[in-house]
Amino acid sequence: MAERLAPIGVMDSGVGGLSVLAEIQRLLPSESLLYVADSGHVPYGEKSPDYIRRRLRHIAEFFREQGAKAMVLACNTATVAAVADLRELYPDWPLVGMEPAVKPAAAATRSGVVGVLATTGTLQSAKFAALLDRFANDVQVITQPCPGLVERIEAGDLVSEQLRQLLSGYVKPLLAAGCDTLILGCTHYPFLRPMLAEMVPADVAIIDTGAAVARQLQRLLGARELLSDGPAQATAFWSSSEPGSLEQVLPLLWNQPGSVQRFVP
Ligand code: DGL
Helix, strand or coil: CCHHHCCEEEEECCCCCHHHHHHHHHHCCCCCEEEEECHHHCCHHHCCHHHHHHHHHHHHHHHHHCCCCEEEECCHHHHHHHHHHHHHHCCCCCEECCCCCHHHHHHHCCCCEEEEEECHHHHCCHHHHHHHHHHCCCCEEEEEECCCHHHHHHCCCCCCHHHHHHHHHHHHHHHHCCCCEEEECCCCHHHHHHHHHHHCCCCCEEECCHHHHHHHHHHHHHHCCCCCCCCCCCCEEEECCCHHHHHHHHHHHCCCCCCEEECCC
16 A cells, blocks of 8 residues: 555544544545544543553554554543653654644633633643643633543533533633633543533633644645545544444544444553
């Protein structure tokens, strides 16, 4: 297979990365995509960095066995814990990670107060602290860990009253503190945009980094002459828990059905 026709491996701890996968498919429709949901180990947000690094090594190895020409960590928590380790292991393999959109939010805020919704793991990381140091000196950043949201979204719940109460408990203090810009710093949360839109005033901006990740992937592949001109193969899905659970939520979160294979390591 010509290398540019090789697939791109995209991973998340579960279904969150599907929000990024959709942006990649929109921008790069000729690319073949592989998706691993590490659902047997979700949530990553409450796991140790060491644990997550071990998981990511397995997943990267799997993508390489599948001949992937690049890998996307469609997960903020996995990126802060493991992207440096993977870059060291595979210096010549294009790897794209993601981080909360602090830079664009600091540029966009008019009130000077920005809220970040993310996992505990992301917010506690040195990488996130460095991001604040670099881009958020002139604004006030209020961070809000959101335990429990990922589990609801994994179960395909985007609308329940229980979810609404949980989310509102996280968002209200940020609004009360004067945030006019909310960063969705976990790839699961873009699925909550409709519910969030009902909860926040229309002039509060809600920012995520899915589209920016797709553009970064396009740049990396373009620079190496690895962009595919197609045709793309059907997207292939793997899950490290019961494949039926991911199959059940795919029509809701991916807008199309798909068959899921078991990912064992
Ligand atoms: N979707 C992941 C992120 O972007 C983490 C969710 C989890 O806690 O597993 O941070």
